[in-house]
Amino acid sequence: MLAVGTPAPVFVARTTRGDSISLRELHGRIVVLYFFRRAFTPNCTVETKGFRDNYEDLVQLGSEVVGVSCDDYATQCRFASTHDVRFPMIADEDRSISRAYDVFFPILPLAHRVTYVIDRDGVIAGVFNHEFQVIKHLDEVVRFTRDLAMRSKLPPAR
Template identity: 45%
Template structure:
């Protein structure tokens, strides 16, 4: 996996609206970049809804939340609408960004992993949390890290 202190690799993916998202466009803001296994599964829904419920707190800390999975844009559109998610979900259907960020597979390689990165305003990784089962813990732990960074 990537390490704290390394520059976050830049990438470009499609959003739920078909627009192009580029990580470097968020330079100057903190970014919570979270990789998750699959839309509309229990753990992933709990995680996304927890980010949704605390989204204003993240904004107040100067951070943008961005979720990535290998689901399609169409799947992300349904998931976003169903749970009223206020942040971007990006479609990494070929797993290229997951590989770029060295996100490991979980459960004997059967599932895509769940890893959250906190990236500071300068594009440097400040925190990495890797836990498949602690979906909601990703939210609380990243919020704690952001509280320690200058807004």
């Protein structure tokens, strides 16, 4: 996994909405970039629904949520549609984004459940990894994003 303070790797990808998204175009916003193993699995479904249910609150904080898995595009689209996901989701079929963010287990070709919170300047501000504690994972990400949004609104210290 990448460390806090690392510039977030840029990417351009097609979303399940059929449009293109790039990290550069999200510059100036907080980005909650979460990686999950597989669409339609129990924990990944709970996680995605949790981000869906908190999406409007996160947008009000000036952030964008982006979900990424290595599923094929058709599966990712069905997953997003089935669960009424309103934020962009990416099918990282060639695994280039997942490799750039170093989310794979060392030996297994499986992705960790990891969320990167990227600050308004494109730097990784937070890294969250809970393989099985999905609710704890989501709660920590939302709390951290709220705190980051509040800190970034404060005037610089003199």
